[in-house]
Amino acid sequence: MLRYLIRRLGQALLVVAGVVMLTFVVMRLVPGDPAVAFAGPKATPEQLAAARERFGLDDPLWVQLWNYVRDLVTGDWGTSLHTRQPVRDDLLLAFPASLELVGAALLLAIVAGIPVGVLAARYKTKFPDFGVRVASMLAVSVPVFWLALALQTVFASNLGWFPVAGEYDSSLDTTSPLTLWTNITVVDALITGNWPILTSTLRHLVLPTLVVAAYPTGVIAQMTRAMLIEEAGQDHARLERALGFGETSILTRFALRPALGPVLSLIALVFAYSIVNGFLVEAVFNWPGLGRYAASAISSLDTPAIAGVTLLVALVYVLANLVVDLLQGLIDPRVRPQ
Amino acid sequence: MIEVRDLQVRYGTRVVARVPELDVGAGECVAIVGESGSGKSTTLLSLLGLTEGADVSGHVSVCGVEVLQASPQQLRRIRGARVALVLQSPQAALSPTTRLGTLMRRALELHGITGPRGGGPETGGPETGGSAGSRKERSWKGRASKGGLERVMVEAVEAVMLDPEILRRYPHEISGGQAQRFAIALAIALGAEVILADEPTSALDVTVQAEVVGVLHGLREERGLALLIVSHDLALVSTIADRVLVMKDGEVVESGPAADVLTRPSHPYTRELLEALP
């Protein structure tokens, strides 16, 4: 197991290196001079030259690559052309916010999606199944901003049950300032026992979480359902019936575990995907997350920022996949690494 | 314990098994022998309402439950707890991601069994064979001292000559014969009143088979266990069965006391069977 882990970690490093290379190459292939983005739309030629100098754009490509890799390793992820801050600082600000949102959403998706999938499989072709399938279909295919605006308009604007936007009521910053440890507000509020901020954040989280959770909940429900139906059709279900297990417990106690394999893969995929692809939700709910940062970096061709986001996301993917690969071995003993 | 009248099982329009009469009382052992594909397994499965996709008609009463009319809840109450079934291909019948021990524990817990009951199987007496125990084995036994449940489990697997270590394994990590023995152990552990066994010893060598059959036979005498067994081994059948049903092409062609049927066969097929004995 340990040897497997070490080998797998080595491979993960290779993957990250691959992504770094690819990113570097693509960034250089993309036309649009980063110096222009940095110096502004009305820059003078001298200003441009200064910017080129500053980013080392006139060095040979391999020197640039070498510098880039060296800087990365030493923790210098470059300076954003747009925010003019070190990319790493920007990411350290934006990532926890996204993590908070996506984490909450995935938690919801797992907690809701799996039981709902079980329900649908249990009453296959009956009404609950029909309901679950239609609902999850809608959840998956509805345009995100549509859902976001609809929820915002109904529950925040019209009914006033939840705040319209924001991460927490920022007046609390003065009444009960939050000590930061992880930069994830919920976590920090929890570990420092800052209840006003905690409750405020949770209230602010509800609507965006629902929106982000829509897609994973739908997919997880459908995946769980399909895999359960498949698994419950296997030969072993007959023995379990003969032993007196009810249909529901056959599904949850025997079929669920093998069915969980693909669900797990999916969770890892959705997790990493949602981290950057939530920019519409983040925009609608004023959530200062990574998605918004990435989107603005892309639309302004902010090369160092794009590269930084790419690298971070690569790390997230690699980590998530690693965890899933390990878990998968635990779930299905037949594919354990030898 | 089992009372069957005019049982008929159809897949589509094809009748695959028809049993006009079949009774097994407490402490009795009835065997079904017959041609491969003649509906033996189907008959057994239909006694617990497990023939999926089949049309079953007739009258089947098991442990006082009218199987064909029973609600799923009623059926679940007799399945496992009072009537245990040993399936024909045991390895495929085990959930691949569940350790054998987990499966057994869940089944026992499901039926509220938490420890050895009075008059339980005496066989494989407790903790007699620690000498050859591996480390893993001891850990199972170690837990046995804590929970009565573990003791039931260990006793059951030991009764069929399995190392309790097997409880920690997954189905794909055991041999065919081990799977078969585990299935029997499951039935024993559940302390069922009726055991329906579909070729329970076909993958066992004769020394082990003798032991396992001996245990089942012992249970008949001690607890009044009713045994309905499907087997191809006529010699084995002759040693334990009180009565025998011979099936061919979905029909019962001959039935009666074992001694009669196997020594003075009246139907040509039975005769053919006996002649084919190697």
Next chain:
Amino acid sequence: MTSLRAERVTLGYGRTAVVHDVTLDLTEGGVGLIGESGSGKTTLARAFLGLLTPMSGNIWYGTQDLKKVDMRKFRGDVQPVFQAEALDPRMRVGSSVAEALPRADRHRVPDLLEQVGLTPDLATRRPHQLSGGQRQRVVIARALAVRPRLLILDEPTSALDVTVQAKILDLLAGLDTERLLITHNLAIVARLCRTSHVLFAGRVVESGGTADLLARPAHPYTLALREAVPKLGGEPPAARGRAEARPAGTGCPFRLRCPLAVPECERAPALREVAGRRVACHRAEDVLNA
């Protein structure tokens, strides 16, 4: 002649060995493998098929190491019949059989099914719609379709009634095919195999000519096997509560169950020639004379 030979192989799963240091020759006239359930027969068969790589020792195919053999040719020569019915649940059984045949020979499917006593109309069914015995026969038919030169049969007839069993045994006997037969049925070994090996706890404890071996066992386990065969109209067996009598970890693995065990048995016996066969027992002579 195609021959398979295991030379001092140790086999196992993960890091635990289950078959120890076995040397075995698949010679002409059929080789039988009998032994306790869980003693490693299937494992050995899998190794002969190249599905399991030995932890140590070699398997020779003719003069070549099996690891280096051209598998395409090997597969045409050696065919298994597995204990667990290995049929794809999503495939009609006819297609499963046809898979073994070259395209031009697909028409042989009904013939093959008939050979094993199945009506050809079963070909359109899927595995779960067949009885256990029927599935077993499909598997046999599939193995025969390849016309292999060597068949490795793992309890091929244990799920069959005696009439069908007899038919299939006739069929096998009539084939011009070498075979390794794993079975618990001593009568079948006697009929189909010229030589036999008895396996106990992953070790060959006795091997020799089948008839001789069954008539006058030289190992107490073989003897026990012979004695335990139920007889028509015999007494019901009594459980002896021998849960502790699992293979011993050291010394002679059988010693805990052996009626003849002596202190000497704590030392593992080596295979040795006794009365024209090879036995791993310190008291082989006493057994022979019993």
Next chain:
Amino acid sequence: GGQVRGADRSPQPSSTGETAATQTQPATATANDDTFVYAPNLDVVTDWDPATSYSNENIAMSNIYEGLTRYNSATRKPEPRLATEWTSAAEGKEWTFKLRQGVKFHTGAALDAEAAKKAIERTIKENSGAAYIWGAVDTIEAPDASTLKFTLKYATPLDVVAASGYAAYIYDTEAVDQVKDGKADAGTGPYTIDSWQKGKETELTLKAYEDYWGGWKPEQYKKVAFRVTPEITTAWQLLKQGEVNFVQRLNPQLFEQASDTEGVQVSRTPSFQNLLVLFNTAGGATKDVRVRQALQLAIDYDGLLAALKGAGVKASGLVPEGLVGHTANLEAEQDLAKAQELLASAGYGGDNEELKLTLTYAQGDEDQKLLVTLLTAALQKLNVTLQAKPMAWNAQWDQGKAKGQDIFVMYWYPDYPDAYSWFFNVFRSNDKPELNLSYLKNAEIDAAIDELPKLTATDLFAAETSYDELQKKILQEQAAVAVPYVQTYQRALSADVQGYVDNPAYPNVVFFHDLKRAS
């Protein structure tokens, strides 16, 4: 280790005691009595250095820093700010400003001519952002504490330059090195930094500078918060809920809704920003002036304005209303028949071979896209196919510099309120194309452009005439560009805000000190 967020701006005891009661009120991002909440759609601050700042942060900086003058678009004239009066001499090549007395920097230092001189000199030296506006300056002198004297290399209206929204701030050069992290500033303006949390929703809060020379009245806003709200719909909801006071931009539909929502007031003002459709005069089919004229005529100006529903007003010439140089009666009209004629004479359109033109425009800009949609449809009828590609600015610009398209669409706006930048930057020839993306090369026009600053500095009437002629040349004779519309700002504020005036010279800037709360 943990750091405390928000603690560093816990309430400070008021030094004056005058507004002690309100001072202890916590800063919040929710509009309340003395906090004005502005909802910008982008991150606010990217550069805290008043010399180099050249971006969105002007909405905050303009309230922290001040220049010598401020432009009034109603009178088209600069007005006193840190300078109380000024004169020019030597044909606009010498400028003397009299500084306001008693002004103090937030650092505590007093503002005098020497400090102002140092600030401008540092800005020039940094030479970044909009520092080029001081390009004409040769020397600066401070003969006495209240007099600032500029000697120029060439004539320029320096009072207008000094009104620039960027690079014209007067700051304390002693303290300016400490402003980078947004904890302190070095300005003279009415507000000073309260807290800045990069990347947070409420990114920036400002508080009143009690010693401001303009003084404070109780009904003024003592705090300002900037709450970043990228989605206009969200901004609108927040405004309706009373959580923010000012939304800088609404789309026409929401604007209409805002117009008849209680508790909300709206403001619609033409800006100094117009859309330029630049035709490639140097190559391709558009090299033929007839094709360019046809393209000008193919644009459905009125249709576009109708579809914009108030997001733009019709342009007359290159210079928007409110700036010196604006010319009336230069509005364009669609005329497809005439366009067809012109194309035919150039050998295109009708049954001639299909003409394919490429166009680049800003990605994500709905208004430009509307133009493209309408233009494509119109040209279709003339057998001209438009291949339009949305691009990020620096990619579009790169391609533009390489003359890679037939039509280049972009917005233009001046950095300081002077029409000169349209002409100097966009239509003055340049060997290596920079922003002259119609690649116009006309010595006569160049000469006229070079005369403009001097005329503006010395003879406004002559300047107006010159502007008028230039525009006719560029638009009609050369047909180098079409100007579909001038953008309008559609903003919404909470109804209790009084005194808001939208000053297009300072886009999106709210001068909070000018505002009052309705009681």
Next chain:
Amino acid sequence: MTPPGTPPGTPPGTPPEASLSEAGPSEAPLRRTLPKITDRFAATGAVLIVVVAAAALLAPWLAPYPEDAVDPVNALLAPGAEHWFGTDQAGRDVLTRVLYGGRTSLFIAVSVLAVSAAVGVTLGLVAGYAGGWVRDVIMRVTDVFLAFPALLLSLMLAMVLQPSVTTVIVAIAVTWWPWYARLSASVAASVATRPYVDAARCLGVPAPVIIVRHVLPNSITPVLVQISLDAGGVILTAAALSYLGLGAQEPTAEWGLMVDQGQTLFTTNWWVVTFPGLAILVTAFAFNVLGEGLRNALDPRRVVR
């Protein structure tokens, strides 16, 4: 209880367990070849697919207005008799554009799903079946593609290529297939250890055939589920790439693009985005139901002899 002596073949009372599976089989010859559509849901899906595809194909005949008719003066008219679905910002008829939009959108969705499923499933199955270093290599390459942001790649393509539907299909497919690869690899690895795969190997069936014949059908479920849910996502992703200048461009009608452009109008002029949005939903729904039907068809226990 059936009285003794009932003639065989009398309809019996179905035992409770039998109701868990499908209704009694039928021997009708047609049914023997076609998978049974017991699910009314599936039937609805099939009908929907036909309707959506027909609407797109017949757009020129069905659409009330010409495809490129702009009418800026009548921009953003609410749905009414003249314009059933209202008009958009440039005064174009939304119904017309929804009908025409189906052509591009459906084509993109089908192509992307087909291409990525083909690539992803193939690689996933090979990785899962082969195991060892083959699996490592394939899965790590997959990881690189997964981790490499779709938008970045699209950005590059957008810059170097002229906007076209093909490039958008390529751009999406490149980032879409890794999902299918990962999903199928995990199941395939487990299926590869099943006895029937061993058996096929012993028969000398070549590895590619084993993968196609045994591993594929037995590990396709998760991918099928994912594909059946992805149609809407592809269409919306295509729109995001149009923004970067990669795919269909103004004035081409395309559902995702229409939804995207109407975004800011959602609360004020709902029809601009709602109708194309509904079109996407209906399509996604149809795909989902089709996927379910396919899964059922592959389920051995549902197919009756």
